[in-house]
Amino acid sequence: SQTIHQWPATLVQPVGSPLSLECTVEGTSNPNLYWYRQAAGRGLQLLFYSVGIGQISSEVPQNLSASRPQDRQFILSSKKLLLSDSGFYLCAWSAGQGFAEAFFGQGTRLTVV
């Protein structure tokens, strides 16, 4: 069966510090991978998606970037965090075009102080 791992679960970082959140998927190959952000009391906003190694699409302009160095690894990064980057970050995967369901990791709660 497929599983998705996301870490860390909680992170407190000072303004201006770098960020690296990692997500890995097991039990499937060539998944579509996604990074979402969820603000308090809000729905999920898609930040990045990837359909293959090195292929990254950004949905909204922001202070963040994403990379996919391996088939089942997705990384969310920032060089310098802003207060507005605080939120709940969720990694997800789906089986590819034609399969609409996405499956989520347990999320990382980021607080920028």
Next chain:
Amino acid sequence: QKEVEQDPGPLSVPEGAIVSLNCTYSNSAFQYFMWYRQYSRKGPELLMYTYSSGNKEDGRFTAQVDKSSKYISLFIRDSQPSDSATYLCAMSSGTSYGKLTFGQGTILTVHP
């Protein structure tokens, strides 16, 4: 106007009640409809997945899609305190590499 509208609630019901959760949408290209359950500080968990119009039942949960009205519903029968969570509707056109558009989420509390 948001593509997907969902009443955030909160909704509070007694144990055993039938719960009705709803979303409306404006994009007629949406063909895939999902309901996710999210417990506090956890990732969303897929509950129901429906393609196009119609009903789908899974245990105490029933999902309905009315594409002509651009309206989807999730019914929970015999609600339990363990059903207390935020319920998110999500939709996809199926041609956008699995990108989902979410509603805001409805906070549900089922009290004993």
